[in-house]
Amino acid sequence: MTDRLDETHDPSRSSWVEGADGHADFPVQNLPYGMFSPQEGDRRAGVAIGERILDLRAVAATGLLPPAGAEVLGDATLNRLMALLAAERTDLRRRLSALLSEPAHREDLEPLLHSARDCVLHLPAAIGDYTDFYVGIHHANNVGRQFRPDNPLLPNYKHVPIGYHGRASSVRPSGVPVVRPNGQTKAADAQAPSFGPSRRLDYELELGIWVGAGNSLGESIPIARAEEHIAGFCLLNDWSARDVQAWEYQPLGPFLAKNFQTTVSPWVITPEALAPFRIPQPRRPPGDPRPLDYLWNAADQARGAYAIQLEVGLLSARMREGGLPPHRLSRGPASNMYWTVAQILTHHASNGCNLSSGDLLGTGTISAPDPTGFGSLLEITRGGAEPVSLPNGETRAFLEDGDEVILSAAAHAQGRVSIGFGACRAQILPVR
DSSP states (O other): OTTOOOGGGOTTOOOSSTTOTTOSSOOTTTOOEEEEEOSSSOOEEEEEETTEEEEHHHHHHTTOSOHHHHHHTTSSSSHHHHTSOHHHHHHHHHHHHHHHHOGGGHHHHGGGEEEGGGSEEEOSSOOSOEEEEOOOHHHHHHHHHHHOTTOOSOTTTTTSOOEEEOOGGGEEETTOOEEOOEEEEOOTTOSSOEEEEOSSEEOOEEEEEEEOSOOOTTOOOOGGGGGGGEEEEEEEEOOEEHHHHHHHOTTTOOSTTTTTOEEEOSOBBOTTTTGGGEEOOOOOOTTOOOOOGGGOOHHHHHHOEEOEEEEEEEEOHHHHHTTOOOEEEEEEETTOOSSOHHHHHHHHHTTSOOOOTTOEEEOOOOOOSSGGGOOSHHHHTTTTTSOEEOTTSOEESSOOTTOEEEEEEEEOOTTSOOEEOOOEEEEEEOOO
16 A cells, blocks of 8 residues: 555654755655756666755665665666555665665765756656546536536546547656647638647646556456556646647547647656545535446545645746746645546556556646636636736736746645645747
């Protein structure tokens, strides 16, 4: 089980790494994995601690790590690390926590720390496949009302986790700019479609789920064992060209409106780190159907959601030039998901689809019931009809060139040290 607590979650545990204690994202209670390159060096595995990155390949070479973890830390991706058994991941985490908290190890490990600001962060895994779901029910209702005011949700929504296959090749880590896409669109008053830059470029606030151990083709994953196949979490921005999407999505769903780029935060927040922040899945409203048996598990309903706060900020080019901070567009809890992470993964494999280590799943846009927590401009501006005001007097119906969108997240629980996800940000560049 990945919800067991141990000494790594102790709120009194501190680290000898300067700046780690009290760090908003990466105290010693977090220890997320990622792939990085120092100023002079190749790509390697690391763990974030405060504003530093511990070189795990170098630590493995010292013989201080458990054999199962040490064996995979020399790879150029985290795919094999993600595929470790939960018990093996736990052993590695406990050892890293001890190494970074016991002062006796400082002399040996301090030379293996790199300043995060001097490093390049990469995608943590070679992504074989990327699937995006649609489990944020408030987002589904908000968008549905713009097209079907009297019946926003289609009949299948409350019976089956809806998803579509995205484009793995265009997933990029935080910081890589997004080029405004061209696309075919058709205005409501136009007789024929036209081709050109998207004028309704949007973001989507999501969680990403990294698949751990996979399943063989033809085999399913029982929901009671789904969490054994989850290696970690990240933030995910499913950039969307709404005008392209409106014209192309029928009858087969999202295509070019979505696949030009997806941005993810580069650090893998492990299920073990999130153990103190697991909470009950919100009860379904009266009258909603009970999930079919293959999607139902009492333990998952009791502990399948997470106490994570999600936030979106916007920094325009003029705000950046004026030295202004990002403007918060929305903030809300990740528990606004109609389906749990385990239900998402189990459904994906229910027809025998083979998932592999390093595959990426998106939750879909997570919105709150009220506008302060809407997860896209499509919702916040009601389809562009009510532009949002920025602190310097600018307004936005949709994103403009030079805008930078910043997603952030933090897990909180009474009596526990909060942990964060790091930034998931990207700036919009003009169409090429």
